[in-house]
Amino acid sequence: MNIEEFDVLIVGAGLSGLRAGLELSKKWNVAVISKVFPVRSHSGAAQGGINAALGNLEEGKNDTPKGHAFDTVKGSDYLADQDVVMFMCEEAPKIVIEFESMGAPFSRLESGLIAQRPFGGAGFPRTCYAGDRTGHALLHTLNEQSVRNGVTFFDEFFLVDLFKVGKQIAGLIALDIAKGELVSFRAPYIILAAGGFGRIFKHSTNAVINTGDGVGAAFRVGVPMQDVEFVQFHPTTLYGTNILITEGARGEGGYLFNSKSERFMKNTAPKAMELAPRDIVARAIETEVIESRGFEDSYVHLDLTHLGAEKIKERLPGIRDISIYFSGVDPIEQPIPVQPGQHYSMGGIGTKFNGDYGETDLSGLYTIGECSCLSVHGANRLGGNSLLETAVFGRYIGRTLLKKGLPKKSPSSDIKAAEEKIIENIEKLFKKWDQNSGKKPVYVRNEMGETLNRYVGVYRQKDDLEKANNILKRLQKDFLSVHVSTEDRRFNYGLLRNLELRSMIDIAEATALSSLWRKESRGAHFRTDYPIRNDAEYLVHTMVYRNKDGLKIKTKPVKLGIFEVKERKY
Amino acid sequence: MVEQQKFLVYRNSGNGNIHYDRFEVPISKGMSILDTLFYVQDYFDSTLAFRYACRGAICGSCGMTIDKVPLLACRAQLSTIKTAEKPINLPELSFGEPPEWDQEAEILIEPLPNMTILKDLVVDMEPFWKFYKELEPFFSREWKDEPPESTQSPSQMKKIESLVYCILCGLCWACPVNNKNPNYLGPAQLAKAERFISDSRLSKKTKDSIVSHILKEDAVPACEKYFVCNRVCPKGVMPGTAIKNLRDEWLEKK
Numbered sequence: 101m102n103i104e105e106f107d108v109l110i111v112g113a114g115l116s117g118l119r120a121g122l123e124l125s126k127k128w129n130v131a132v133i134s135k136v137f138p139v140r141s142h143s144g145a146a147q148g149g150i151n152a153a154l155g156n157l158e159e160g161k162n163d164t165p166k167g168h169a170f171d172t173v174k175g176s177d178y179l180a181d182q183d184v185v186m187f188m189c190e191e192a193p194k195i196v197i198e199f200e201s202m203g204a205p206f207s208r209l210e211s212g213l214i215a216q217r218p219f220g221g222a223g224f225p226r227t228c229y230a231g232d233r234t235g236h237a238l239l240h241t242l243n244e245q246s247v248r249n250g251v252t253f254f255d256e257f258f259l260v261d262l263f264k265v266g267k268q269i270a271g272l273i274a275l276d277i278a279k280g281e282l283v284s285f286r287a288p289y290i291i292l293a294a295g296g297f298g299r300i301f302k303h304s305t306n307a308v309i310n311t312g313d314g315v316g317a318a319f320r321v322g323v324p325m326q327d328v329e330f331v332q333f334h335p336t337t338l339y340g341t342n343i344l345i346t347e348g349a350r351g352e353g354g355y356l357f358n359s360k361s362e363r364f365m366k367n368t369a370p371k372a373m374e375l376a377p378r379d380i381v382a383r384a385i386e387t388e389v390i391e392s393r394g395f396e397d398s399y400v401h402l403d404l405t406h407l408g409a410e411k412i413k414e415r416l417p418g419i420r421d422i423s424i425y426f427s428g429v430d431p432i433e434q435p436i437p438v439q440p441g442q443h444y445s446m447g448g449i450g451t452k453f454n455g456d457y458g459e460t461d462l463s464g465l466y467t468i469g470e471c472s473c474l475s476v477h478g479a480n481r482l483g484g485n486s487l488l489e490t491a492v493f494g495r496y497i498g499r500t501l502l503k504k505g506l507p508k509k510s511p512s513s514d515i516k517a518a519e520e521k522i523i524e525n526i527e528k529l530f531k532k533w534d535q536n537s538g539k540k541p542v543y544v545r546n547e548m549g550e551t552l553n554r555y556v557g558v559y560r561q562k563d564d565l566e567k568a569n570n571i572l573k574r575l576q577k578d579f580l581s582v583h584v585s586t587e588d589r590r591f592n593y594g595l596l597r598n599l600e601l602r603s604m605i606d607i608a609e610a611t612a613l614s615s616l617w618r619k620e621s622r623g624a625h626f627r628t629d630y631p632i633r634n635d636a637e638y639l640v641h642t643m644v645y646r647n648k649d650g651l652k653i654k655t656k657p658v659k660l661g662i663f664e665v666k667e668r669k670y
Numbered sequence: 671m672v673e674q675q676k677f678l679v680y681r682n683s684g685n686g687n688i689h690y691d692r693f694e695v696p697i698s699k700g701m702s703i704l705d706t707l708f709y710v711q712d713y714f715d716s717t718l719a720f721r722y723a724c725r726g727a728i729c730g731s732c733g734m735t736i737d738k739v740p741l742l743a744c745r746a747q748l749s750t751i752k753t754a755e756k757p758i759n760l761p762e763l764s765f766g767e768p769p770e771w772d773q774e775a776e777i778l779i780e781p782l783p784n785m786t787i788l789k790d791l792v793v794d795m796e797p798f799w800k801f802y803k804e805l806e807p808f809f810s811r812e813w814k815d816e817p818p819e820s821t822q823s824p825s826q827m828k829k830i831e832s833l834v835y836c837i838l839c840g841l842c843w844a845c846p847v848n849n850k851n852p853n854y855l856g857p858a859q860l861a862k863a864e865r866f867i868s869d870s871r872l873s874k875k876t877k878d879s880i881v882s883h884i885l886k887e888d889a890v891p892a893c894e895k896y897f898v899c900n901r902v903c904p905k906g907v908m909p910g911t912a913i914k915n916l917r918d919e920w921l922e923k924k
């Protein structure tokens with residue numbers, strides 16, 4: 101077996117992982133491991149932009165990091181940890197200017213400064229953008245800088261499992277996708293930046309690769325999942341494929357209409373209208389559809405036609421392409437059919453109370469980006485804050501670890517023993533999958549996705565959630581007997597997708613359980629049987645663990661103290 | 671009865687066994703070619719190998735040859751694949767012994783051309799990345815994070831906008847020059863060079879360095895102006911036009 105040794109391993113080559121890699125590679129021996137080539141990462145699909153109180157527009161001149169932090173905390177329905185939010189928003193202008201200095205091709209104002217646009221839940225136009233392909237522009241920029249700085253990559257290596265020695269992380273086992281061989285990567289520091297897990301839902305804007313590999317691996321070595329009941333449903337995903345239609349489309353002035361030609365947002369957010377936060381707009385659309393004011397009982401219209409051809413071509417060319425190619429609709433002439441769809445996971449790998457941002461309870465294991473729960477988004481993320489989070493905490497974690505210095509490594513005999521044990525288990529698992537005679541994994545995957553969509557969606561209630569919990573428990577059993585050929589492991593995507601499912605089904609189960617546990621409505625988690633926020637009992641983070649009897653829930657306090665907890669109105 | 675679509679799919683074990691497999695997939699509304707491949711993988715043969723990620727034409731993973739045209743499988747729609755207008759004057763793309771193909775009834779799926787095939791529809795992208803890196807396509811200035819940012823007028827930004835949209839999918843390597851010259855840097859790579867060279871913010875030193883790379887024998891001078899790249903590019907990058915601009919500006923001037 102191949103063994104590689106590094107000071108730090110980063111799993112994931114999206115914006116978080118790349119930014120951390122750039123920082124750490126200056127001084128240490130670092131490897132970035134990714135199941136896809138870096139520019140294929142899902143960060144590249146982000147459209148609308150990245151928030152920073154730059155005040156480049158006249159209307160934004162009075163914007164401040166504190167104002168940004170307030171909007172973020174309010175948007176989070178007060179579940180975000182306020183210290184970490186404040187840190188992120190103070191770093192925001194620096195991180196955007198740093199991107200620019202790296203060559204990021206931002207759109208520009210007449211003044212030559214970085215262009216900004218209004219976004220939902222924000223007091224000022226503070227979303228910096230590169231057309232409607234901001235993620236793509238930033239991802240390519242960090243990839244370019246990684247090439248420049250000679251960062252070491254292991255492209256097409258899949259994280260199978262983490263291993264530890266005592267209470268210290270010791271390494272990970274990855275599957276070299278091309279060769280089909282297991283490789284052990286040893287390191288005293290591991291940063292999981294492995295992305296979100298939207299694919300636990302059937303309808304998601306997420307890439308097919310967003311399967312929570314990092315969350316699953318961390319969970320299997322005992323690190324809890326935090327706040328996974330908070331699932332962002334993006335209000336405007338393309339009807340059919342659920343490809344994202346950026347909030348920027350509404351930021352540029354797009355309207356939402358029901359089948360009665362009403363701008364129905366006037367009923368729920370008369371001031372903010374289409375630019376209310378995502379959870380509120382998503383519920384409003386869902387309500388229109390449920391109450392038969394949608395189209396084909398499935399969607400509403402996002403109308404851009406009044407913006408005119410020139411503005412659409414200039415500001416939203418990617419959206420126009422997507423609508424034409426994937427839906428046959430040219431938004432210059434016709435409204436776009438949209439429906440809410442899973443978009444972002446506010447929850448993720450649980451972090452340590454009062455630790456460094458991104459530190460977990462397992463010594464040496466850190467997490468950043470969408471797979472983590474720091475928690476900067478609380479119960480609902482504002483548009484333009486996810487790209488921000490990736491780079492801010494990528495840079496932060498790099499600097500923090502460099503400052504801390506390298507920890508003492510575990511004795512190599514202990515590492516070797518732990519490594520051999522985990523490899524043995526993985527080989528056993530592969531062999532079992534090959535010999536199993538149960539269902540094909542697709543049946544488990546589809547039922548999981550349909551269950552979450554149906555019972556753990558925009559509107560939730562006890563009976564449905566109980567159903568979901570029961571189905572998922574059964575699917576865990578079904579999964580044990582699924583069959584997939586593992587004989588030829590080279591580019592064996594059937595095997596990879598089953599490894600992904602192994603993580604997803606744990607995350608799905610935890611999501612259903614914490615949704616049932618949280619008897620209140622907060623941000624994206626809406627319980628029709630408990631429609632009111634209940635700060636007395638539930639202003640806490642949910643931490644899901646597994647013990648031998650199954651899943652159990654603990655809580656972690658929310659960091660408050662900067663902004664007063666208030667009712668949330670728009 | 672659910673309507674079925676027939677597929678003829680190139681298979682390559684990576685150790686000598688090359689053949690074509692036939693599959694029939696039930697059609698559903700809005701299905702892309704990528705969806706059909708997932709269907710095959712899920713229900714018929716879990717070992718069918720192809721790359722994918724975003725399924726929304728932004729990541730550049732799923733380039734392949736469909737009915738003899740290089741396309742992104744996620745964006746190619748099943749319902750229109752037989753009727754959609756095809757780019758004109760494409761070179762003939764062959765992958766060894768041509769199969770018996772019923773052009774009207776069957777959709778033919780093959781890997782990207784002019785790259786080494788590793789398994790089924792998965793090609794070796796290493797030369798693609800290597801040539802990309804050789805051009806040193808990046809800003810070399812020091813990072814800074816204090817305001818003000820360097821400025822750029824909207825019209826200066828416009829000059830690089832379409833070039834920035836390149837997703838490095840590799841469809842443009844269908845170019846006949848890539849077919850005969852394994853050292854040709856490739857259209858996407860040269861378009862990337864032009865993206866930097868024409869960026870108003872780039873220092874003269876970095877620009878000169880990238881220009882020196884594109885003047886090499888296997889770079890701009892190797893282009894034979896087929897413009898196949900322009901016709902197959904899924905993102906409107908127009909690499910051929912970028913190469914023409916590079917030639918006019920730097921090669922003819924010399």
